Amino acid sequence: xxxxxxxxxxxxxxxxxxxxxxxxxxxxxxxxxxxxxxxxxxxxxxxxxxxxxxxxxxxxxxxxxxxxxxxxxxxxxxxxxxxxxxxxxxxxxxxxxxxxxxxxxxxxxxxxxxxxxxxxxxxxxxxxxxxxxxxxxxxxxxxxxxxxxxxxxxxxxxxxxxxxxxxxxxxxxxxxxxxxxxxxxxxxxxxxxxxxxxxxxxxxxxxxxxxxxxxxxxxxxxxxxxxxxxxxxxxxxxxxxxxxxxxxxxxxxxxxxxxxxxxxxxxxxxxxxxxxxxxxxxxxxxxxxxxxxxxxxxxxxxxxxxxxxxxxxxxxxxxxxxxxxxxxxxxxxxxxxxxxxxxxxxxxxxxxxxxxxxxxxxxxxxxxxxxxxxxxxxx
Amino acid sequence: xxxxxxxxxxxxxxxxxxxxxxxxxxxxxxxxxxxxxxxxxxxxxxxxxxxxxxxxxxxxxxxxxxxxxxxxxxxxxxxxxxxxxxxxxxxxxxxxxxxxxxxxxxxxxxxxxxxxxxxxxxxxxxxxxxxxxxxxxxxxxxxxxxxxxxxxxxxxxxxxxxxxxxxxxxxxxxxxxxxxxxxxxxxxxxxxxxxxxxxxxxxxxxxxxxxxxxxxxxxxxxxxxxxxxxxxxxxxxxxxxxxxxxxxxxxxxxxxxxxxxxxxxxxxxxxxxxxxxxxxxxxxxx
Numbered sequence: 001x002x003x004x005x006x007x008x009x010x011x012x013x014x015x016x017x018x019x020x021x022x023x024x025x026x027x028x029x030x031x032x033x034x035x036x037x038x039x040x041x042x043x044x045x046x047x048x049x050x051x052x053x054x055x056x057x058x059x060x061x062x063x064x065x066x067x068x069x070x071x072x073x074x075x076x077x078x079x080x081x082x083x084x085x086x087x088x089x090x091x092x093x094x095x096x097x098x099x100x101x102x103x104x105x106x107x108x109x110x111x112x113x114x115x116x117x118x119x120x121x122x123x124x125x126x127x128x129x130x131x132x133x134x135x136x137x138x139x140x141x142x143x144x145x146x147x148x149x150x151x152x153x154x155x156x157x158x159x160x161x162x163x164x165x166x167x168x169x170x171x172x173x174x175x176x177x178x179x180x181x182x183x184x185x186x187x188x189x190x191x192x193x194x195x196x197x198x199x200x201x202x203x204x205x206x207x208x209x210x211x212x213x214x215x216x217x218x219x220x221x222x223x224x225x226x227x228x229x230x231x232x233x234x235x236x237x238x239x240x241x242x243x244x245x246x247x248x249x250x251x252x253x254x255x256x257x258x259x260x261x262x263x264x265x266x267x268x269x270x271x272x273x274x275x276x277x278x279x280x281x282x283x284x285x286x287x288x289x290x291x292x293x294x295x296x297x298x299x300x301x302x303x304x305x306x307x308x309x310x311x312x313x314x315x316x317x318x319x320x321x322x323x324x325x326x327x328x329x330x331x332x333x334x335x336x337x338x339x340x341x342x343x344x345x346x347x348x349x350x351x352x353x354x355x356x357x358x359x360x361x362x363x364x365x366x367x368x369x370x371x372x373x374x375x376x377x378x379x
Numbered sequence: 380x381x382x383x384x385x386x387x388x389x390x391x392x393x394x395x396x397x398x399x400x401x402x403x404x405x406x407x408x409x410x411x412x413x414x415x416x417x418x419x420x421x422x423x424x425x426x427x428x429x430x431x432x433x434x435x436x437x438x439x440x441x442x443x444x445x446x447x448x449x450x451x452x453x454x455x456x457x458x459x460x461x462x463x464x465x466x467x468x469x470x471x472x473x474x475x476x477x478x479x480x481x482x483x484x485x486x487x488x489x490x491x492x493x494x495x496x497x498x499x500x501x502x503x504x505x506x507x508x509x510x511x512x513x514x515x516x517x518x519x520x521x522x523x524x525x526x527x528x529x530x531x532x533x534x535x536x537x538x539x540x541x542x543x544x545x546x547x548x549x550x551x552x553x554x555x556x557x558x559x560x561x562x563x564x565x566x567x568x569x570x571x572x573x574x575x576x577x578x579x580x581x582x583x584x585x586x587x588x589x590x591x592x593x594x595x596x597x598x599x600x601x602x603x604x605x606x607x608x609x610x611x612x613x614x615x616x617x618x619x620x621x622x623x624x625x626x627x628x629x630x631x632x633x634x635x636x637x638x639x640x641x642x643x644x645x646x647x648x649x650x651x652x653x654x655x656x657x658x659x660x661x662x663x664x665x
Contacts, residue, residue: 259535
């Protein structure tokens with residue numbers, strides 16, 4: 001789950017990381033008022049969950065409150081990478097001497113958190129990483145020990161930070177570690193961390209991602225989820241613990257397991273069809289989940305056929321079959337259905353579906369071919 | 380011979396009295412796996428499977444009574460890290476964690492602790508292990524594979540079944556099938572298993588099933604080119620997945636163009652691996 005800049009910075013602030021004064025506005029009027037409170041010179045920043053906001057014109061400097069209102073009007077009517085801007089953050093403007101990149105994230109290769117810093121921070125950090133990797137400093141953190149202060153100091157030295165800033169930098173590093181650890185973040189990023197003309201370190205921008213699996217123990221963060229940008233079907237799917245992504249094709253897919261779900265899409269495409277979605281019902285899916293999955297697939301008007309590919313392991317095919325029957329009864333689908341059940345309790349499952357008027361298949365290739373044919377006929 | 384599990388495996392089940400735990404204990408015992416006990420705190424002294432398998436309160440007491448040398452974990456995600464720590468502290472050398480949805484921060488702590496103790500972890504979020512005809516330690520349906528000389532290693536669960544089933548239909552058997560799981564932080568990776576297969580006399584060739592995200596397949600390709608003498612065939616799931624979309628697995632995120640199916644296939648083919656277009660084609664490549 002991604003957090004907005006303003007949400008991330010509010011969390012940073014609670015952990016003692018200095019951030020600019022500012023607040024979120026949803027109207028230009030509000031933006032003007034905040035700018036007045038902050039003394040006029042402000043930055044108006046669109047709050048959308050994509051990168052590259054600045055380059056898209058979604059971050060602008062205003063010299064007074066009137067201009068802040070004008071810019072807010074403009075930014076609040078923008079779309080950035082297809083996402084409408086619904087909120088702006090109005091921050092007091094800072095006079096910047098240097099921009100530093102600073103983040104803590106999960107490192108898959110070492111199985112440890114890693115602190116990443118660079119003296120060349122700012123909007124082009126990815127280019128810096130690609131072209132001059134020696135400018136990126138990394139410190140691996142023992143997850144059982146946590147970040148140690150000496151590691152933060154070593155990083156300060158490695159990015160050539162003047163000695164006067166080491167103490168504050170270390171404090172920010174320890175704060176960011178606590179943020180990362182206590183929020184179960186997969187990313188806690190400050191870019192840029194700036195040195196201002198009056199010699200202060202401030203987190204000018206912030207980005208956080210939270211491990212979805214940890215939300216059960218992060219109720220406050222779970223409430224911050226911005227669902228404005230998710231398709232309604234994806235929100236509905238999440239409620240039932242289904243993993244669903246809408247795609248542009250016409251063959252709905254319901255599969256157990258992410259790998260097999262992706263493979264089913266691959267094989268549909270291999271035989272000339274286009275998948276309408278990715279849907280993983282998960283391990284141990286019960287009939288309730290299956291019925292919800294079928295409703296979600298069939299709300300897509302583009303769907304001309306549905307492929308059920310279930311290879312039972314922890315999931316039992318008879319449970320899935322019961323779910324299909326419940327959903328068929330409720331939704332009364334008019335499109336052809338191709339079903340393939342193999343593995344745990346497959347025999348019982350097939351028997352349950354005997355009278356359900358479905359096309360059956362033995363192999364995955366066979367199932368994909370049959371659903372591609374069925375979808376073509378439905379056009 | 381085979382790798383990791385065989386007739387000498389003495390298995391305990393953590394979470395044995397739960398729904399999933401009990402169901403799969405029944406299946407594993409029916410397959411012939413030597414399940415010597417189970418653990419559910421608060422239910423020590425009870426028996427399951429018609430009085431055949433004793434339940435203990437802790438892994439330590441189960442290990443003391445049964446001399447178990449492997450454990451399989453079926454507890455919910457929020458309790459799984461503790462279950463893994465407990466198994467490691469009780470001195471069990473092989474832990475298989477089936478549980479899906481374990482928090483990554485917890486997994487980093489678990490993995491670093493287990494490494495210090497030199498404990499082998501398979502998973503989490505994996506289907507476990509199957510040495511056909513000898514031991515099933517996990518949730519892979521036993522009847523979809525037959526004994527043979529092909530080592531199978533996979534990041535996926537059900538996709539693995541697909542491949543085993545296609546192999547069986549062609550009369551091709553497996554030495555051992557290892558599901559390493561799809562999470563970004565897990566216990567055992569492709570290279571660990573490829574190395575075990577390379578040294579296993581019963582394994583003559585290997586099927587490796589990967590998916591988009593991360594760079595484990597690319598690293599495995601380097602290893603295959605440098606160290607493997609046995610032939611390897613592969614399939615990579617997610618060839619048609621749109622970039623930047625998250626396909627369920629935490630591991631299946633395409634990061635900045637890296638970890639795409641095309642990149643992985645290129646790396647594997649350069650290492651002399653035959654890559655299948657669909658999973659049912661893999662067995663025909665060996």
